[in-house]
Amino acid sequence: MANLLCIGAGYVGGPTMAVIAQKCPEHRVVVADVDSAKIAAWQSDHLPIYEPGLKEVVLSCRGKNLFFSAEVERQIAEADIIFVSVNTPTKSFGQGAGKAADLQYWEKTARQILQHSRTPKIVVEKSTLPVRTAEAMERILHSNDRNLPFDVVSNPEFLSEGTAIHDMENPDRVLIGARDTPSGRKAMQAVVDIYAHWVPRERIITTSLWSSELSKLVANAFLAQRISSINSISALCEKTEADIQEIAHAIGLDSRIGPHFLNASVGFGGSCFKKDILNLVYLCEHYGLPEVARYWDQVVQMNEYQQARFHARMLSSMFNTVAGKRIALFGAAFKANTSDTRESPALNVCRALVEERAEVVLTDPYALDHARIDLAKDAPQVIFEPDPYRAAAKAHAIAVLTEWNLFAELDYRAIYQSMAKPAFIFDGRNILDHRRLFSMGFNVQAIGKPPLIHPAR
Secondary structure, eight states: OOEEEEEOOSTTHHHHHHHHHHHOTTSEEEEEOSOHHHHHHHTSSSOSSOOTTHHHHHHHHBTTTEEEESOHHHHHHHOSEEEEOOOOOBOOSSTTTTTSBOOHHHHHHHHHHHHHOOSOEEEEEOSOOOTTHHHHHHHHHTTOSSOOOEEEEEOOOOOOTTSHHHHHHSOSOEEEEEOSSHHHHHHHHHHHHHHTTTSOGGGEEEEEHHHHHHHHHHHHHHHHHHHHHHHHHHHHHHHHTOOHHHHHHHHHTSTTTOSTTOOOOSOOOSSSHHHHHHHHHHHHHHTTOHHHHHHHHHHHHHHHHHHHHHHHHHHHHTTTOOTTOEEEEEOOSSSTTOOOOTTOHHHHHHHHHHHTTOEEEEEOSSOHHHHHHHHGGGGGGEEEOSOHHHHHTTOSEEEEOSOOHHHHSSOHHHHHHHSOSSOEEEESSOOSOHHHHHHHTOEEEETTSOOBOOOOO
């Protein structure tokens, strides 16, 4: 039996450790965080995040071998293996502002581990970090005067929000990097042994520390690149009357390309893609590779262009003004099946419409509480309505911004009858039946498709 600790009870730490606890019943697993309110939520029936299947996994082992604690220092002292899953946002100040990772929380955690450890520890990086960050963590941990040994292992997460439990239970691969030393190899094997409880050994990849750290940034960069690529073509489709879904289907059948991440949309969001790409840009600049930096920076620029283009299209379609008009935004989460609103395109569109003095009504099945917090100063000007039918009542337009199945299954004939006329639908996820909506009377604008507009009578 080993004592496993995860510092950080967010979207990575909570689901990851819940699955580990379920799959490794002989280990004691603790998720610790300084946010006592978040810990209380993990201990309740109302978990702080929504993820399909998460509640069932948590309830199956909470109080048995899965525990949540706000006593971070005590849990550090008792742990054998410590997973570090603290926030590493984009730096907003000083050198590297706007691109580099802000490592202040990570460094505080490293020093906290050093201060409260009395026995050897294996420290596992779960947070997304710049390449060679493990070297800095090693220097901090080895600065102790007690000759206490620490080993740092990189084990980046590849979870996709909305399918995190499935991804943990059935991963494409588990990546573990460590130093090529006797103690490093032993630490790596300890982490391998945890995942080997349920992951086939051929899917557990072992590498150097540096390859493991960089692989996470590169994986997210490549996925985001595909989204920006298809979104760039959606703009061309709208000018030429080609259909982006037909094009995506055609090129996705090419085995060299494949169909994944070719759904054109209002843009990507979430806590990882933009942050990780900007981190990669900063690293390239730091190592004197400006051409490589500019290449990856364009992926982020294209994503911002796609969101701005969507809002501008709404404005131009609605007679160049939305001031005083009720606009219902269907979706606040950055993607379906999560309550996460970080970097959500929906909230960026919301802010732009508020600036245009529209009456914005935001609806989402799980993400309204987080949206209210993230919108901050704009929140008082937004109506938060959990019922999409009430949100759409008397609205001049609906914009679908999150691909929840719920939004594709609504009674749009009833919704059309309740709206102001002419009624507009802007499908930012291409999940609706556009021809059917047009036949009901809607004016329909979708991503990468010719508009369906009723002529003036």
